[in-house]
Amino acid sequence: MISQDKIAALRDRFAYLEAKMAGGLDGAEMVATAREYAELKPVVEQAEAYANLVSDIADAEEMRADPEMRALAEEELPSLRAALPEAERALQIALLPKDAADARSAVLEIRAGTGGDEAALFAADLFAMYRRFAEAQGWKLEVIEEGVTELGGLKELVASISGEGVFARLKFESGVHRVQRVPATESGGRIHTSAATVAVLPEAEEVDIEIRSEDIRIDTMRASGAGGQHVNTTDSAVRITHLPTGIVVTSSEKSQHANRAKAMQVLRSRLYDQQRAAADAERAAERKGQVGSGDRSERIRTYNFPQGRVTDHRINLTLYKLDQVMQGDLGEIVEALIAADQAERLAALDAAG
Numbered sequence: 169m170i171s172q173d174k175i176a177a178l179r180d181r182f183a184y185l186e187a188k189m190a191g192g193l194d195g196a197e198m199v200a201t202a203r204e205y206a207e208l209k210p211v212v213e214q215a216e217a218y219a220n221l222v223s224d225i226a227d228a229e230e231m232r233a234d235p236e237m238r239a240l241a242e243e244e245l246p247s248l249r250a251a252l253p254e255a256e257r258a259l260q261i262a263l264l265p266k267d268a269a270d271a272r273s274a275v276l277e278i279r280a281g282t283g284g285d286e287a288a289l290f291a292a293d294l295f296a297m298y299r300r301f302a303e304a305q306g307w308k309l310e311v312i313e314e315g316v317t318e319l320g321g322l323k324e325l326v327a328s329i330s331g332e333g334v335f336a337r338l339k340f341e342s343g344v345h346r347v348q349r350v351p352a353t354e355s356g357g358r359i360h361t362s363a364a365t366v367a368v369l370p371e372a373e374e375v376d377i378e379i380r381s382e383d384i385r386i387d388t389m390r391a392s393g394a395g396g397q398h399v400n401t402t403d404s405a406v407r408i409t410h411l412p413t414g415i416v417v418t419s420s421e422k423s424q425h426a427n428r429a430k431a432m433q434v435l436r437s438r439l440y441d442q443q444r445a446a447a448d449a450e451r452a453a454e455r456k457g458q459v460g461s462g463d464r465s466e467r468i469r470t471y472n473f474p475q476g477r478v479t480d481h482r483i484n485l486t487l488y489k490l491d492q493v494m495q496g497d498l499g500e501i502v503e504a505l506i507a508a509d510q511a512e513r514l515a516a517l518d519a520a521g
Contacts, residue, residue: 170259172222175215182212207266214262218255224248261510269370269444270336275437276309276368278325281344283362286351288321290471291364293494294345295325298338300496307331312419312430326417326434328371335370340482340505342368343466349473359474363467371433372440379436385409386428389420406431410439483508 185205193201225248231241278295280287302309308330315323329338346363354360389405405420406427417434419427470479471490478493478501479486485504487493493501 170215170218170256170263172219174263175219178208178212178215182208203271207271211259211262214255214259218259221248221252221255225252257514260514264510264513267336267339270339271333272335273307273328273330273371274335274338274368275312275371275434276325276327276329276338277366278322279365280321280323281363281365283347283360285317285319285321286347286360287362287364288317288323289319289351290345290347290362291322291325292320293347294364294366295322295327297494297496297498298329298341301498302329302331302334304496305331305334305337307334310430312434313417328430328433330371335368337502337506338368339370340468340502340509341366343468346467346470347473348470369437369441370444372436377436377439377443379410379432379439383411384435385411389418408432408435410435413439413442415439480505 182205185201185208188201189198189205225245228241228245228248231237232245276298278291278298280291283290299309309327310330311325311327313324313326315325317323344363344365346361348359348361350357351360385408387407387409389407404427405418407416407418408428408431409416415435415438417431417438419431419434468480468482470481471494472479473490475488476490477486477488478490480501483504485501487500489497
């Protein structure tokens with residue numbers, strides 16, 4: 169049973185934030201208050217629903233003492249009591265500690281793995297899948313850097329995906345994605361297995377990571393497309409090397425100024441991701457088997473074209489709708505991964521308590 173004191177504290181905090189916003193704020197304080205208000209609103213709504221249900225059950229119990237109302241109370245009580253466990257679970261999930269990065273936009277990185285040309289073609293298919301999913305969510309996707317093969321595959325791609333809650337819905341995509349299919353280049357009809365690696369990083373803001381000018385080296389290069397053909401005649405491509413970590417980021421759009429900004433954005437996100445990973449290191453053993461372990465060397469999903477199925481190995485989910493998934497219909501997989509993560513965190517709380 170969730171305490172009424174905890175629910176009262178949630179209501180009080182929500183009312184305080186509401187009054188604070190109505191009083192007029194500006195700048196960073198307004199942004200921070202509005203963000204906390206938006207995060208707390210669904211929690212308070214869930215708490216209200218739970219508190220109302222508990223109150224209705226108490227009222228029905230009292231009604232049983234009244235001979236005239238007993239029959240009505242006896243009729244209502246079973247359904248009210250049956251609804252209580254689900255309402256309590258929904259509130260427990262709402263009260264789970266939030267990942268501070270969940271509300272952020274994200275940087276998506278896809279790299280071809282083992283499998284040569286076929287791996288690069290699969291990497292391009294994965295990118296198309298994520299692009300369609302992003303469009304369906306109303307998010308904005310912008311390519312920052314890509315390495316295209318002669319067959320139209322992707323050796324490497326870096327893109328930013330902007331929108332509300334992007335990282336929360338895509339963070340479980342990090343890992344090795346494996347494909348089993350007959351490549352277009354295969355004349356004998358044999359099924360090949362190849363792979364691509366996906367990394368989803370929360371987009372960092374300037375306040376998260378300070379990058380000192382003496383810690384970076386910036387090189388400008390002539391931008392080139394697939395096969396070495398020049399995209400334009402200016403030295404617009406930018407490569408930034410972070411000297412303390414050796415992280416290298418490139419961006420090759422037409423504007424050198426925009427390239428520098430985009431490359432710095434990716435560099436900040438990679439450093440922020442590294443910082444988050446370091447903070448989680450002490451819990452690594454505990455997290456190893458969990459959905460959100462973030463181990464990018466882990467094989468997380470297999471796309472089997474001959475059988476038309478996609479399997480997520482972390483939660484033993486198999487769907488026979490591969491065509492729809494590759495067209496960007498990722499909702500069922502994303503929701504199942506989020507639900508599995510919530511269940512694991514609830515179980516960990518119960519074990520700790």
